[in-house]
Amino acid sequence: MKFTCEKQILSNALTIVSRAIPVKTTMSILQCVLVEANAEGIRFTANDMELGIETVVEGQVEEPGIVAIEEKIFHEIVRKLPEGEIRLTVDPSLKVTIQSGRSKFNLIGRSTEEFTYLPTVERIDSIRMTQLSLKNVISQTIFSTKNDETNKMMGGELIQIDQDTFKMVSLDGHRISIRRLHLASSYAPRKVVVPAKTLDDISRILPDSAENQVSLTFTGKHMVFDFDRTTVISRLLEGEFYAIDQMLSSDFETKMTINRHEFLDCLDRTTLLVKENDKKPVILNITDEQMSLKIRSTIGSFDEEIEVEKQGKDLMIGFNPRFLLDAMRAIEDETVDFYFVNPKAPCFIKDTEDKYIYLILPVNFTVVD
């Protein structure tokens, strides 16, 4: 195999596929990237069996071929080489030579026999959205997933398609995050649960483009994300996701409208006094035109007042401040509406257009001065 490729292109391709290289593994082949050069270009593939990524880049291929190379050191070498062309050659004994100018690295490649290729998936009835939309919707829901051996579904997110609506849902036992997107076309109904790890990886390699598309294909066992010249294939979680519809209600006794930035900054200060394992709640006291916020912890105390608009009853209610903080960070709107029933019932944070619903369970608290 012989090809030349721009350093920056090679480095970007390795950054993309490296998300499917496990940090620790006893199977050393999983730490390798498959490099394949042919008329189509140069293809890089990594596959940790849960998640597979491949990406194709342009280069001058002089001699087609295929080899597996340990990704980490290959990537480090590429990064440290000067800007410009990099020349990669592999001889029949699998000696890999990486050259740039008068710099020459030699590594020992691996045979590709042990490497597990990505499954072949037919792209039928794929749904499409912009890369930025998918990136956003992931970051706006992923924080309420949870790795939990006895509740495996909490480690994934529900993706549900119904006509032209794309919905993502995550929950961790204390809160639920729901986001809805409007799609440009209508699609057959679909419902899958995708591991949170995959979604995190996707959102990190997905460009911020509000113009370029990503296409999502569903099979019984896998979900495929195609964008630019990259393909990501993820295993799905097997089983039924939680029935969340019965937890949602639109009754309320108190409605509060608040400036999101002001509340966010205030919550950010609140969490200073909550160290790990210290489950002190923040207590909100909502009255006409004003919400006071208190926290008393072993470290000290914090008080702040924020102007709000209130409808309905006055209310005193306690929350884990981090859960409120996550929700405020996930919303872009300038003002946010909170709906409460009583200090024991879940609070809903939602907009009027049904773009988002964040449900948060309150916590018990004792009234402090």
Next chain:
Amino acid sequence: MKFTCEKQILSNALTIVSRAIPVKTTMSILQCVLVEANAEGIRFTANDMELGIETVVEGQVEEPGIVAIEEKIFHEIVRKLPEGEIRLTVDPSLKVTIQSGRSKFNLIGRSTEEFTYLPTVERIDSIRMTQLSLKNVISQTIFSTKNDETNKMMGGELIQIDQDTFKMVSLDGHRISIRRLHLASSYAPRKVVVPAKTLDDISRILPDSAENQVSLTFTGKHMVFDFDRTTVISRLLEGEFYAIDQMLSSDFETKMTINRHEFLDCLDRTTLLVKENDKKPVILNITDEQMSLKIRSTIGSFDEEIEVEKQGKDLMIGFNPRFLLDAMRAIEDETVDFYFVNPKAPCFIKDTEDKYIYLILPVNFTVVD
């Protein structure tokens, strides 16, 4: 005590004194910053017994007083408060209230009885240089210090003043770094060994100013650094520093002149193949007009050629590539001169004006193809 102070000023003051707050300690008073408000301003002091720092800032002092506050949480609170004025009050029960706008934090302060104040030092015959000069000379020598229980002097740097010459020296058993600065005035001769930890802390809090001065005062046990409204007092290491003059020689058989940036980039690539505990040397083969550089490790191999100017004999010599890398990073000159005697003798990297000397011991190597 009652005062108000700008958030940014308060935050900077805490960043400065925090270098004298130990990360771990069984004496909780050491984790506190002493806050003292009086007609002079607001003084912050931290002292971990090895290193003491105090800094004074402007503020509106309404009621003088003094209190010790746990530095970490105090600092976090100040950072998270909005820009603008912060009001600090301490009541007779040592309840500390930190307020900004409608945000109010309460912490419990500590009595200052247990706090160890900084020693009083008379500023006699202090030497002066710009803040930038001191910052640079530290970063250009500190990398060859070493924490070593049996060779305690390696954990410090020699500071020697002789007339108008300021010299700093460090060594770790494999290399010596020497830097000389020209001072604006002449001073009485002095020779002290300052802990590397202090020098590292100083260089981090010292501004980059090429105009403002820092003054250095020496006592039998301490060294004092005064700059702007900050004072840093460090304990000195007791004992004699190594006699390095006898290790320096100006004989050479081979002199090589090289482009520093080119060599630096090349060494940077070389170290990719040297993982920790793998002591593979880089082998330099210096011939007329060219140096070839080779490394063979368990990971792979690397070769590069660089144009050089050579006087004297051809030479093949091996080094720990990291030592060469550190020296190349510490020098600012565009081209650098290397002086060699033979493959067993130390190599000298030095300039013609005696600003710097870096001595590096070579390592044994076996000739490879």
